Structures are given as structure tokens and as C-alpha cells.
Amino acid sequence: MENLEFITVTLNPAIDQTIFVEDLTPGAVHRAKDSHRQAGGKGINVATMLSLYGKSVAVTGFLGASNPSIFSKHFKEYGLRDEFIRVGGETRTGIKIVDTNSSETTDINLLGPSPLETQQRDLVDRIQKIAKPGMWVVLAGSLPKNVKPEYMRTLIKAVHSAGSLVAVDSSGEALATAIDAGADLVKPNVDELSEYLGEDLTEFSSAVAAAKNLHREKIPNLVVSLGGQGALFLTPDAELMAGAPKVKVISTVGAGDSMLAGVLAGISQKSSPADCARLATVFAWSRLQMLQPYLPGKDVIQRQMAQIPIQPLNRSVRSTSVQRISDPNRN
Numbered sequence: 001m002e003n004l005e006f007i008t009v010t011l012n013p014a015i016d017q018t019i020f021v022e023d024l025t026p027g028a029v030h031r032a033k034d035s036h037r038q039a040g041g042k043g044i045n046v047a048t049m050l051s052l053y054g055k056s057v058a059v060t061g062f063l064g065a066s067n068p069s070i071f072s073k074h075f076k077e078y079g080l081r082d083e084f085i086r087v088g089g090e091t092r093t094g095i096k097i098v099d100t101n102s103s104e105t106t107d108i109n110l111l112g113p114s115p116l117e118t119q120q121r122d123l124v125d126r127i128q129k130i131a132k133p134g135m136w137v138v139l140a141g142s143l144p145k146n147v148k149p150e151y152m153r154t155l156i157k158a159v160h161s162a163g164s165l166v167a168v169d170s171s172g173e174a175l176a177t178a179i180d181a182g183a184d185l186v187k188p189n190v191d192e193l194s195e196y197l198g199e200d201l202t203e204f205s206s207a208v209a210a211a212k213n214l215h216r217e218k219i220p221n222l223v224v225s226l227g228g229q230g231a232l233f234l235t236p237d238a239e240l241m242a243g244a245p246k247v248k249v250i251s252t253v254g255a256g257d258s259m260l261a262g263v264l265a266g267i268s269q270k271s272s273p274a275d276c277a278r279l280a281t282v283f284a285w286s287r288l289q290m291l292q293p294y295l296p297g298k299d300v301i302q303r304q305m306a307q308i309p310i311q312p313l314n315r316s317v318r319s320t321s322v323q324r325i326s327d328p329n330r331n
């Protein structure tokens with residue numbers, strides 16, 4: 001079997017369904033102008049980007065047994081090793097209705113299946129069986145409705161006992177539990193960080209100060225993404241800010257997931273902290289301009305990396321407001 005480099009865990013995957021209608025009106029009948037469906041879920045998104053970069057990745061978590069085909073097709077297309085635990089019922093669908101007149105998006109997130117306690121234990125066993133020392137295991141996305149936040153701690157313990165490292169991209173109680181349980185790398189966006197700390201981080205300087213504190217106290221590798229303003233990268237060796245790519249944005253959906261894949265790719269190939277930040281930003285860049293998962297060839301990646309401005313955080317960084325640029329397709 002090929003040498004596995006990463007495992008991503010998606011506890012609550014979803015089929016992303018985007019429907020375009022001309023003028024969304026409650027109570028009216030609409031004819032869709034266009035629609036597309038795609039296998040989704042944060043861990044699967046991270047895995048797909050890593051695989052496009054040439055890494056060998058296994059995907060796991062809980063997948064509904066009744067509608068697996070869109071996922072099987074995706075795993076095959078992107079060369080992902082399927083280690084998902086099948087659970088009764090259907091994987092949920094996340095519906096995005098894009099009103100093409102107003103460019104507004106309405107989200108309807110359906111409920112997914114509830115993994116049983118035995119299935120939750122099966123997942124821990126599965127991860128322990130395939131995780132190897134030094135490998136990164138990514139825990140990403142929300143929790144299914146009957147899975148308790150403490151399950152994050154159980155997973156992190158299992159990963160650490162296999163000698164692997166844990167990266168987390170989640171929010172709310174799941175994120176808080178993961179930080180408390182000793183996640184090795186965490187990638188919140190500024191809103192998730194603000195919610196976790198219970199602090200207003202609208203000022204750029206407060207976001208930087210909060211990130212520095214949290215990094216020093218609890219999280220060895222912290223990436224805070226600031227949407228159109230770039231991202232903060234705090235590692236044991238450096239504290240940096242990477243500017244955002246200056247490009248025409250088609251959709252920011254999944255940009256953060258892609259950024260996480262890029263930073264892990266950089267760390268695993270032992271790039272310098274600045275190059276990890278550049279690579280992470282280039283991974284995000286490739287998502288901003290495509291609705292499908294995409295990564296350019298290595299020569300283009302190199303050229304794009306050279307365009308990403310990097311600044312140390314210890315110098316006085318310009319103080320502005322952190323503003324999330326609104327995007328019709330963002331969830």
C-alpha cells in the first residue's frame with residue numbers, strides 16, 4: 001500500500017447543492033436556471049486539495065449508507081483513500097439558493113445521520129489503525145447532532161497515542177474542546193476566533209494581539225484567516241502575516257479549507273514558515289477563482305508564491321478594521 005501522508009476526518013459531511021434562481025420569492029414556484037451538486041464537507045475539501053498537490057491522503061468520518069455514490073465518485077476522481085465509517089441514513093445536503101438578480105444566497109442546511117456510540121468507537125479504532133507517527137490528522141467541520149464536543153478530545157487522544165499530529169478547523173464548542181485537548185495546529189477565521197475568546201476582534205491590532213496570546217499560551221501552530229485581508233501564521237519559529245492574493249473573486253467558499261491544506265503541505269515538506277504561509281495563500285487563491293477543486297502546476301504555484309507579501313508580526317503592522325468581504329456564495 002502506498003505511503004499514506006495525511007488523514008482527514010469529516011464527522012458531518014454534506015452534499016453541497018447550489019441552485020440558481022432569478023428572483024427568490026417565498027411561496028412562489030421557481031424554475032431553476034442552473035444547479036450543481038458536489039461532495040462536500042471541510043475534511044473532504046482539505047483532502048482534495050492535498051491530493052491535487054500530489055499527497056497521499058485517506059478520508060474518514062461518518063458517511064450515510066443510503067446515498068454514498070456522489071462521494072465514492074469524488075474519492076475516485078481525486079485519488080482519496082476511503083476509510084469512512086458507514087452509518088444508517090443519508091448524508092445531509094446543504095442547499096444554497098443563489099438569487100441571480102440580487103446576488104444574495106439563502107442557505108438551508110438539512111440534518112445528517114446520527115452515528116451510534118459503537119460507530120463513534122469504530123471511527124476511533126479506524127484512525128488509530130491507519131495513523132502513523134509524524135503524520136498529520138485533520139479534524140474539520142461541525143459535529144453531527146448526537147456527537148458531543150468531548151468526542152473531539154477522544155479523537156485527539158487517539159491521534160496523539162499513534163504519534164500523529166492534529167490539525168483542527170472547527171467552531172463553537174468543538175473548537176474550544178479541541179484547543180483544550182492540545183490540538184497541534186488550529187485554523188480559525190477571525191469570526192471563529194472572536195467567538196472562542198468572547199472578544200471583539202474587529203480591529204486588526206486586536207486580532208493580532210489575541211492570536212499572539214493564544215499561540216503563546218495554548219496553540220503551537222495557529223493560522224488565523226482574515227478573508228480578503230490575508231492571514232496570520234504563528235508557528236514555534238515565526239509570527240507572520242501573509243497578504244491576500246489580489247484577484248477577482250468568484251467564490252470564497254472553501255478558501256479557508258484550502259488554506260489549511262496548503263499550510264499542512266508546506267509543514268510536511270519542511271518549508272520555511274514564510275514559504276508555508278505563501279503556499280497556504282496560493283492554495284486559497286486557487287479556490288477563489290474556481291467553483292471546482294483546482295490547483296495549478298508547481299511552476300505556477302512557485303510564481304504565485306513570489307507574489308504573496310509576507311510581513312513579520314513583531315513589526316508594527318498597519319492597523320485597520322478586519323472586514324469580511326461579503327460574497328454571494330459564502331455560507
Ligand SMILES: Nc1ncnc2c1ncn2[C@@H]1O[C@H](COP(=O)(O)OP(=O)(O)OP(=O)(O)O)[C@@H](O)[C@H]1O
Binds near residue numbers: 189245257258288
Ligand atoms: N475576498 C478575498 N479576497 C482575496 N483573498 C481572499 C478573500 N477571501 C479569502 N481570501 C483568501 O483565503 C484565505 C482564507 O479565507 P477565509 O478567511 O475567508 O477562510 P474561512 O472563513 O475559513 O473560509 P471557509 O471556512 O469558507 O473555507 C484568506 O486568508 C485569504 O488569503
Ligand SMILES: [Mg+2]
Binds near residue numbers: 169188189256257
Ligand atoms: Mg473556515
